[in-house]
Amino acid sequence: MWLFMVPSLAVMTVVLVYPLASAIYYSFLRYYLGGGAPQFIGLANYVELLGDERFWGDLLNTVIIVGASVALQLVMGMALALALYAATRGVRLISLLNFLPNVVTPVVGAIFLKWIFIGRFGLLDATLISLDIFPPNWLGDPVWAKITLILADTWKFMPFLMLVLYAGLQAFDIQLLEAASIDGANAWQRLRYVILPMMKPLILFVVSIRAMDAFRFFDLVYVLTNGGPGTATETVTLYTYQIGFRMLEVGKASALGVITLIIVAAMIAGLILLMQRRGREAF
Amino acid sequence: MNRRASFQVPLLIALGVFTLINLIPILWGFLISIRQPADAFAIPPKLIFDPTLIFHYQVWIERGFLGFLLNSLIIATGTICISVPIGTLAAYGLARTHARHSRSLLFGLLAVRMFPQILLAIPFFVMARTLNLIDSYWMMILAMVAINQPFTVWLMRSFFMDVPVELDEAALIDGCNRWQAFRLIVLPTVRPGLAVTALFSALLAYNEFLFALILTGSRTKTLPVAIAEYGGEDISYWSLSAAGAIGIMLPVVLFTIAVQRNLIRGLTFGAVKG
Numbered sequence: 001m002w003l004f005m006v007p008s009l010a011v012m013t014v015v016l017v018y019p020l021a022s023a024i025y026y027s028f029l030r031y032y033l034g035g036g037a038p039q040f041i042g043l044a045n046y047v048e049l050l051g052d053e054r055f056w057g058d059l060l061n062t063v064i065i066v067g068a069s070v071a072l073q074l075v076m077g078m079a080l081a082l083a084l085y086a087a088t089r090g091v092r093l094i095s096l097l098n099f100l101p102n103v104v105t106p107v108v109g110a111i112f113l114k115w116i117f118i119g120r121f122g123l124l125d126a127t128l129i130s131l132d133i134f135p136p137n138w139l140g141d142p143v144w145a146k147i148t149l150i151l152a153d154t155w156k157f158m159p160f161l162m163l164v165l166y167a168g169l170q171a172f173d174i175q176l177l178e179a180a181s182i183d184g185a186n187a188w189q190r191l192r193y194v195i196l197p198m199m200k201p202l203i204l205f206v207v208s209i210r211a212m213d214a215f216r217f218f219d220l221v222y223v224l225t226n227g228g229p230g231t232a233t234e235t236v237t238l239y240t241y242q243i244g245f246r247m248l249e250v251g252k253a254s255a256l257g258v259i260t261l262i263i264v265a266a267m268i269a270g271l272i273l274l275m276q277r278r279g280r281e282a283f
Numbered sequence: 284m285n286r287r288a289s290f291q292v293p294l295l296i297a298l299g300v301f302t303l304i305n306l307i308p309i310l311w312g313f314l315i316s317i318r319q320p321a322d323a324f325a326i327p328p329k330l331i332f333d334p335t336l337i338f339h340y341q342v343w344i345e346r347g348f349l350g351f352l353l354n355s356l357i358i359a360t361g362t363i364c365i366s367v368p369i370g371t372l373a374a375y376g377l378a379r380t381h382a383r384h385s386r387s388l389l390f391g392l393l394a395v396r397m398f399p400q401i402l403l404a405i406p407f408f409v410m411a412r413t414l415n416l417i418d419s420y421w422m423m424i425l426a427m428v429a430i431n432q433p434f435t436v437w438l439m440r441s442f443f444m445d446v447p448v449e450l451d452e453a454a455l456i457d458g459c460n461r462w463q464a465f466r467l468i469v470l471p472t473v474r475p476g477l478a479v480t481a482l483f484s485a486l487l488a489y490n491e492f493l494f495a496l497i498l499t500g501s502r503t504k505t506l507p508v509a510i511a512e513y514g515g516e517d518i519s520y521w522s523l524s525a526a527g528a529i530g531i532m533l534p535v536v537l538f539t540i541a542v543q544r545n546l547i548r549g550l551t552f553g554a555v556k557g
Contacts, residue, residue: 001461004376005388007369008432015429016395019406026405033412080301087294096543097302100309103535105490107507108528112308115315115525121518123311123328130327155308160550167547167555205554212397219492223511240401245497250409257402264397 023254031251038251045255054231054239055256059263062235065146066214069153070207076154077161078203082191084162085169095163102159110223113152114139117224142232145225149233152220157213161206168202169195208271215260236260309532316525320518338526348527351509354420358495358505359488361424362431363481370435371477375465377436378443379451389440392433393552400493403429408497418500426498427488434487434552435480441553442476443469479545486538506531 027045031038049055080098084091101109116123117138128135136144176198180190196203218237221227227234227242236256244253316339322332342348377385403426411422446469454464470477495505510531513524539546547555 001376001380001382004465005373008373008436011365011369011428012432015425016403016432019403019410019429020398022406022409023402026409033409080298083294083298086290087298088291090295090298092543094298094302096539098305099539099546100306100536103486103539104309104532105492105507105510105535107492107511108531109308111510111524111528112312115311115521116308123307126325126328155305163547164551164555202555205551209551215399216401218401219507222492237399237401240399240405241493244401244405245408250405254402254405257399257405260399261402264399265394268394268397 024258026251026254027258028255029251031249031254033248033250035248041251045252046259049252049256049259054234055236055259057231058234058236058239061146061231061233062214062217062237065149065153065233065235066211066217069150069157070210070214072150072154073158073161073210074203074207076158077165077206078199080158080162081165081169082195084166095166099159099163101155102157102163106156106219107223109156110152110220113155113220114224117148117152139225140229142229145229145233149221149224152224153217156220157210161210164206165199165202168199172198204271204274208268211267211271212264215264312525313529315521316529318522320522338522339530342523342527343530346523346527348506348509348530351504351506354499354503355489355505357420358423358427358503359485361420362427362488363484365424366428366431366435366484367439367477367481370432370480371439371470374436374439375443375469378440379448389437392436396433396437396552400430404493404497407494411498417498418502420503423494423498423503423505426494427491430491430494431484431487435484437552437554438480438483438549439473439476441548442473442480445476446472476545479542479549482538482542483549486535489534 026038028040028042029038030041030044084095087094104112114122117125119125119135119137119140120129122138124138125135138144138148176194177190180194185193215237217235218241221233221235221238222241225233227238231239237260240253240256240260243249243256317334317336318332319335322329343352377389407422407426407429411417411419414422416422450468450472451464454468455461459467489505490507491505492507492511495508496511499505499508506527510524510527513520513527542549
C-alpha cells in the first residue's frame with residue numbers, strides 16, 4: 001500500500017518539507033534578498049523580535065480581532081443553525097445564499113465590504129449622514145477599525161460555522177428532544193441541557209479551526225485597513241509580510257514565521273488536551 | 284422542534300430578512316457595477332437610476348481582466364492536474380491500511396494545513412527570486428500544490444472510506460492485483476468525490492491571494508491580485524472595479540451550486556459529512 005503514497009510523498013518533500021526546512025534555516029541568518037551573502041547570527045532575529053513592541057502589539061491585535069469575531073460567529077452561527085433546523089421550508093436556499101460570503105474570493109469580499117465602510121461614500125456613511133447621524137471613522141479610528149475588522153471577519157466566516165453546526169444538528173437523534181419536551185423542558189432548557197452538550201465536540205472542532213486560521217488572517221486586513229491607522233489593526237501575518245516582502249529581510253521574516261508556528265502549535269496541543277480531558281467526562 | 288405554521292411564518296420572514304442583510308455588501312457591489320459613479324455615491328443612497336453594462340465590458344475587455352482570468356484558470360488547472368492524481372493515490376493507500384505510521388502521516392498532513400502559510404511563502408519567494416522564476420506559472424502552481432495536497436489527501440480519503448473494503452477484497456479474489464483493484468473497481472465508484480475534490484482544489488487556487496501577490500507579475504497576474512490593485516480609493520474607478528469584482532464572483536457562485544451536497548465535507552477536510 002505504501003507504493004500508492006510514494007508520488008504524493010515525493011512531491012510534498014520538494015514543495016512542502018524542503019521549503020519549510022529552509023525557512024527554519026533562514027530564521028538563523030541575517031539575510032537580505034539582493035543584499036550580499038547571508039550571515040549566520042544564531043538566535044539574534046528571535047531576540048530582536050521578542051523585544052519588539054510592534055510584534056507584541058500585533059499579537060494582541062490578532063488575539064482581540066479573532067477572539068471577538070470567533071465569539072460573535074459562534075453565537076450567530078449557532079442561532080442560525082437552530083433557526084434552519086426549526087424551519088420546514090426553504091432551508092437549502094437560505095443556507096446557500098447565506099453561505100456566499102464564505103466562498104466569495106476573499107479579496108473580492110473585502111472590496112465589497114470596503115464600499116460599505118469607506119468614509120463618506122460608503123453605503124453605511126451615506127445612509128447615516130442622510131439620517132443626520134454623524135458616523136464614526138470606520139476604517140481610520142484605531143478602535144473603530146478593529147470593530148470593522150471584527151464585523152468583516154464575522155461576515156466572512158459566520159456562514160461556515162452556521163453550515164457545520166447545522167450539519168451537526170441534523171445528525172442527532174430527534175427523539176432525545178422529544179423526550180425532553182415530554183419531560184417538560186422548555187425551549188431554553190432543551191438548548192442548554194440537550195442540544196449544547198451534544199454539540200460540544202463539533203463546537204470545539206470549528207472553534208479550533210477558526211483559531212488556527214487566525215494566524216492566516218491576511219486578505220481582509222490587507223484590503224480594508226492595510227494594518228492602519230498606524231499599526232492599530234496590523235496582525236502578525238501582515239507584519240511578517242511587511243518585513244519579508246517589503247523590506248526583503250528574509251531572515252527576520254522567517255523567524256517571525258517560526259514564532260507564529262510555535263504559537264499555533266501550542267494552541268493545537270492545548271486544544272487536543274482540552275478535547276481529551278472533556279472526552280473523559282463523556283459528554 | 285416546533286413545526287406549527289404559526290411559528291414557521293415568522294421564522295421564515297426572520298431568516299429572509301437576515302439573509303437580505305447578510306447579502307447587502309454583495310448586492311451593493313452589484314448596484315455600483317451597473318451605474319455611473321455619480322449615481323453610485325449620491326447621498327442619500329440612490330435606488331433609481333439607468334442601469335448600464337458598460338463597466339463590465341470595459342473591465343473585462345479593455346482593462347485586460349480576461350487575460351487575468353486566463354492566468355487564474357491556467358494556475359487552477361495546473362494545480363488540479365498535479366495535486367489531485369497523486370493525492371488520490373495517497374488517499375487510497377491511507378484509506379486501506381491500518382499501519383500505525385499512516386495515522387501519524389495523516390495527522391502530520393492536518394498539522395501542515397494549520398501552519399501559518401506565510402512561513403511557506405517566504406522560501407517560495409526566495410526560490411523564485413534565486414531561480415529567476417518570479418512571474419512564471421510554475422512557482423505559483425507548485426505553491427498551490429503544496430497548500431492543496433494535505434487537503435486533497437484528507438478529502439479523497441474520506442470518499443474512499445465510504446467504499447466498503449469488501450469491494451477491493453472481491454476484486455483481489457477474482458484475480459486483480461492491488462493496482463487493478465484500485466484502477467478498475469474502486470476508482471470508478473469515487474468519481475463524484477474526485478469531481479468535488481477537483482472543484483475544491485480549483486477554488487482554493489482561484490481564491491488565493493497572498494502567494495499570488497508575491498509570486499506573480501505583470502505576465503501571470505491572477506484575478507484577486509488584479510482586483511486588489513483597483514481596490515478602490517479613487518472613486519472614478521469604483522464602478523469599474525465593482526464590475527470586475529462581480530465577474531470574479533460568478534464562477535464561485537457556480538461552484539457553490541455545483542458542490543452544494545458536499546460543501547460541508549469539503550470545508551471540514553472530510554471530517555464532517557453533511
